[in-house]
Amino acid sequence: MPYVLKHGSELGRFKTLDSKDPKT
DSSP, rough: OOOHHOOOTTTTTHHHHHHHHOOO
C-alpha cells in the first residue's frame, strides 16, 4: 500500500492494514 507509505504520519492508523499486506 503505497498510500500508507506516503502518509507516514497516518501509518499508525493503517498499521493494521500494513500488517495484513506484507507486500508493502
